[in-house]
Amino acid sequence: MTCKSAFVYSNSLLNYHFHSDHPFNQKRVLLTKDLLEASDILDQTDMIKPRMATEEELALFHDVPYIEAVKKASKGLLSDKEAMEYGIGTEDTPIFSGMHEASSYLVGATLEAVDAVLESNYDHALNLGGGLHHGFKRKASGFCIYNDGAIAINYIRQKYNLRVLYVDTDAHHGDGVQWAFYDDPNVCTFSIHETGRYLFPGTGNVNERGIKEGHGYTFNLPIDAFTEDESFIQLYKSAFEEITSFFQPDVIVTQNGADAHSLDPLTHLCASMQIYEKIPSIAHQLAHTYCNGKWIALGGGGYDIWRVVPRAWAQIWSIMKTGNKLEGEIPITWQQKWNEEATVSLPTTWHDDKSKFPTIPRKAEITEKNEKVLESALKYTKNKRVL
Secondary structure, eight states: OOOOEEEEOOGGGGGOOOOTTOSOOTHHHHHHHHHHHHTTSOOGGGEEOOOOOOHHHHTTTSOHHHHHHHHHHHTTOOOHHHHHHTTOSSSSSOOOTTHHHHHHHHHHHHHHHHHHHHTSOOSEEEETTOOOTTOBTTBOBTTBSSOHHHHHHHHHHHHHOOOEEEEEOSSSOOHHHHHHTTTOTTEEEEEEEEOTTTSTTOOOOTTOOOOGGGTTOEEEEEEOTTOOHHHHHHHHHHHHHHHHHHHOOSEEEEEOOOOOBTTOTTOOOOBOTHHHHHHHHHHHHHHHHHSTTOEEEEOOOOOOTTTTHHHHHHHHHHHHHHSOOOOSBOOHHHHHHHTTTOSSOOOSBSSOOGGGSOOOTTHHHHHHHHHHHHHHHTGGGGTOOOO
8 A cells, every 4th residue: 555655854853962872862863764765765755844843832732931941941041940840951851952942843843744644635644753752741751851742632633623542652651642631532542661660651550541531541551571572562453453443533643662672772671673563554554444544653762773763663654655564684775874883783684583582481471461451451442432
């Protein structure tokens, strides 16, 4: 299936840069773009340029005093007391010059992706610079300053009045987006992530189901540490299909963190590239089944920027544009271009050699625990259907 798809990109997306030693490195976006171009499935005709989000658009989710604090921090004018109040200047989310403008471009890129799909006749759109799902209304958190996903969903609700299904496959729970819509029956959130017993932000339990009119429209699958491909894919597919059937969305927004891979330095899951073929493939299928193809995909976490993220994110675009996954060898031109700068040996194939992965002795136990989590998470869909 060939679909009309938009790839949102400009070098402005690379300006979201804390410091050289910080694990969040937007070079991932450039590496992915280059890999797609080397693979001959991305060219200038696919690309649309991002813009800066306006302050009014940022205020669709964030409190105005928080936006003002970020603007002051951008210019080195924020006091230590204010910085502490707003979660800015921490080890995770340090201050950098121009942080307001850089963050606003990431948000604007996501809004351009939304408009491309809902206004400009694209089936799908991809903004790999987005997916900053930990940002709160008045506080930065977990590498995230402005929460582009939450802003975009409010933008969709206000401008287009559509029901939104938000699906988050980052290894870290999509807390900022979940809490933003915890009482909203027109936004359904689904996050599959490593259990918060071991990992930031420590939330995303099965019993987090929403409140007031939004009760029953929040779904979480906190999977066990060291979960491998088979269990991840089985849970993700089963839950995504059931939740989509239950909620009947008008549009799907996915956050595509690439940090569930065994090589990721910040998490404890043991997936391979196999899940990054399935994640977009299932989203693509369900978007066409329920939403006339309306699918907006964002980036997210992912901290092995050389071996994992470019391959994982390239699969999203390949599925979007062609309906097919990328297989075989990585283009030698891409390897040659980045080999000298890379801090590890670059991959030579799209798939992983799983014989080099660690053996997980608790695999059966982990799988069983995950299946019980799935059963608990989907219990609500069995006795309530959206009218």
